[in-house]
Amino acid sequence: MRGAGAEAGAGAGATLTAPQPQVSGPAPAGQPAYRAYRPELQGLRALAVILVVCYHVWLGRISGGVDVFFVITGFLITGQLHRAITRGGIRFGPLWGRIIKRLFPAALTVLAGVILAGYLFLPQHRWFSTIEHVFASALYFENWQLAAESTDYFAQQNSASLPQHFWSLSIQGQFYLLMPIVVALVAFVARKAGWGLRSPLLVTMTLLFAGSLAYSVWLTATNQPLAYFHSLTRVWEFMLGGLLALSINHLVLPRGLRILLGWLGVAGLVCCGLLLQVGTVFPGYAALWPTMAAVLVLLAGATESRLGADRWLSSRPLEFLGDISYSLYLWHWPVLLMYLTVRHQEEVGLKGGAVIIVASFVLAIATYYLIEEPARRSRFGLKRTWGGYAFGAVLLVPVLLLTQGWQLHSERLATAGAVAAGDPNYPGAMAIDGGAADMAAYDAEPAPSLINLPYEWNKFSDRECEMSRRGHKMKICKTTNGATAKKRIVVVGDSHAQLYTGALDPLVEPNDWQAYSIIRGGCPFSTDSELIKESQACVDYNAALVEELREIDPDAVVTMASYQVSKGRTERTPEGFVAQWRKLASAGIPVVAFRDNPRYDFEPSACADDLGARSPRCSGVRAELYPEVPSYERIPGVPGNVRFVDLSDYFCDGPTCPPIIGNVRVYMDDNHITQTYMNTLAPVMERELTTALGW
Structure with a gap:
């Protein structure tokens, strides 16, 4: 849902100090008389x-509406700032104070609602992530x-966040802060x-405009997820609205043309999200579609014709929707996510969608009349120059305190859920050998606790890391016992190979082994880009990794023998895997390749918490x-330096692959094994490694 959520909330800041959109300047000849409203x-x-x-x-897609609101914001604030300069100058204190008074009440009300709903209804493993996003949203850096997270493979595994739609408000807030300064500096130089x-x-x-658009096009082509949330890739959209505000009263267009432009703009907005995959191609040049559509509507203006789009856009129902648009944007995304969370669904359906929209409208109307309008009309904070800031602080501090309280409570739960090594209540994988894998054999609650799941990424407990001199963002981590180590083992590959650092970690000290990990998320150890289509960066990284391994000259390399074990028996061992193994064979480096664990289209641990560990919906069928x-036994040309290990019997207990084995939660998400469970695999790992390598 992250792609869809990226857009929600964009309309919030389109009004600066009042809900009535205004522009300034006399109307040129041939245009209708100027109207402030x-x-x-x-x-x-x-x-x-x-x-x-x-x-x-209903569609789970992005419409391009966020870009429209950026244009409207630029259009309105540029006009206001231009008028302020011509009337004597910008009074920064009152200006920003009014913005705070306009935006904070509804936004912080929704964030307070998010905190309450998150605490009551969200699974605990989503608490810490939600807390981070609430904090970022309240302080207007949610886009960053x-x-x-968009550039961090491991953070990308997070579920959509309740307040993530505040990213657009964050960019608008940054624009509100900087644009008055830019205009004031230009005015100073001009004077x-x-x-x-x-x-x-x-x-x-x-x-x-030109610089931001060029940067947006470049970054979208090279790193689209980062470009989508980057402030600088969006500046041009605000500038487009601002340029229009400075030019619109100097343009003379025939009424017939303006009627045509208005309807072209409306049609362009309606079909943009249907014809473009906005979530994967924006912002870049593709965002010119909705932004130019908005420009066409604004250029059309008031045609005073019953055939004009403005006649429909000026109707009372749409005007009312415009009034409540801020609150509607703020509420609809958390309402949607909470509906999906509570009902354990991925899609809402027609009736469910209607329920969500009605609920969002009710909350938006209540917020508009009970929060937004009273706050806007109130004289509180206006008697003094900096009174608006005091007003904002009165609203912001309680939300930050609530967030901090939730954080402290979550940390206490996480500490209480820690499991000591060797605890007989948590045998994990060893229960498979002992015949007590079923959780009914244990009195204690399963471990790790749900709240700790996001922090169950496998890693060495005592390690030091450095970046390789070969570049390619290659991070080399190793245990700190190198001086006394008798054997060196290097784990290479993607995040699934990283899982085996958890099984290796307990073996390092007692066996006098030194363990390395050289991991790149989404980039298996292969000569091709297997998971990220046509990623030359991954290919170049793996080529450099082979050279790094030759220099380290380890006693063994641990990596994956296959990937994509999922429903439909899709397991594969690509030729690129074998090609890498051959390169290591030429260097005399032994390889131990592990069969992949299952991947699901649901989160087994969360499912077990909701429906019970014995629910068939929470287990896989082996x-x-x-x-x-x-798959690796069906591929030819495997070199003699490779030994294969199949641990599928420890991910599946007989015919099923349960979410909990030996009272330990197996999965931290839909495809990564928890470090707690991998730690319990250490005896198996030791047996398989020493057997395969003859140690």
């Missing part, structure tokens, strides 16, 4: 709101939180040079996952 702009906002909500709820304001401002905004003959 533009109800068709409210209708444009309403259209974008409806599109985003419906696309999210998501940008960081010193004896120039007027409009032309220098047009030049400055054009340069910002015959549907593993082919009778492993």
Whole structure:
């Protein structure tokens, strides 16, 4: 759901200090008389709101509405700042104070609701991630939180977050902070040079538009997930609206053309999300589609014709939707996610979607009339220059305190759920050999605790890490007992190979082994890019990794023998795996390759918590996952330096692959094994390694 959630909430900041969209300046000849109030702009906002909500709820897609709101925001604030300069200057304190007073009440109300709903209904393993996102959203850097996660393979495994739609509000908040400073600096230079304001401002905004658009196109092509949330890739959308605000009253267009432009803009907005995969190609040049559609609607303006799109956009229902658009955006995404969470569903269906939309409307209307409007009309915070900041602090501090309280409570639960090594209540994989894999044999609660699942990534407990001098973002971690080690073992590959560091970790000290891990998420040890299509970076990384291994000259390399063990018996051993093994064979390096563990389209641990560990819905069927003959036994040309190990008997107990074995939760998500469970595999790992290598 992350792709869809990326867009939600974008409409919040489209109004700066009041819900009425305004522009300034006299109307040129041939245009209708200037109106300070533009109800068709409210209708444009309403259209974008409806599109985003419906696309999210029923289609699971992104509509491009967020880009429309960025244009509207740039259009409105540029006009306001231009007027402020011509009237004597920008008063920064009152300006930002009014913005805080306009935006904080509804946003922080929703975040408080997210905290309450998250605590009551979210699975505990999603608490820490949600807390991080609430904190980032409250302080307006949620887009950077998501940008960081988009470049972190392990963070990408997180589920969609309740407040992640605040990323767009964060970018708008950053724009509100910086744009007045930019305009003031341009005005200062223009005044010193004896120039007027409009032309220098047009030049400055054009340069910002061009630079940001070029950067957006480049970054979208090279790292689209990062580009989607990056502030600098969105600047051009605000600038587009600002350039229009400075130019619109100097453009003379025939009424017939404006009628046509209005409907072209509306049609472009409606079909954008249907014809483009917005979540995978935006922002870049593709975002010109919805932004230019918004520009066409704004250019059309008030046609005073019954055939004009503005007649429909100015209707009272759409005007009302424009009024509540901020609250509707804020509420619809958490309502959608909570519905899916509580009902254990991936999709909502027609009736479920209607329930979500109605609930979102009810909450939005209540928030508008009980929170937004009273706060906007209140004189609180306006008597003093910096009063708006005090008003904001009164609202912000309680939300931050609630977030911190939830964090401390979660940390206490996590500490209480820790399991000591060798605890007989948690034999894990060893229960398979002992015949007591069923959780009914134990009195204690399963481990690790649900709240600890996000932190169950396998790693060495005592290690030091450094970046390889070969580059390629190659991170080399190793245990710190190198001086006394008799054997050196290197684990290489993707996150599934990393799982075996958890089984190796307890063996390092007693066996005098030194263990290395050289891991790149989503990049198995292969000569080809197996998981990320046509990733040259992965191919180059693996080529450099072979050279690194030759230099380390380990006694053994541990990696994966197969991947994609999932329903339908899709297990594969690509030729690229074998090609890498041959390179190590030429260097005389032994390889121990492990058969992959199952991957699911659900999270077994969370399912067991919801439905019970014995629910058939929470277990895999071995015959549907593993082919009778492993894929690596069906591929020719395997070099003699490779030994295969099949631990499928420890992921599946007989015909089923349960979520809990030996009172230990097997999975941290839908395909990665918990470190707690892998630690219990240490005796098996020791036996298999020493047998395979003849140690």
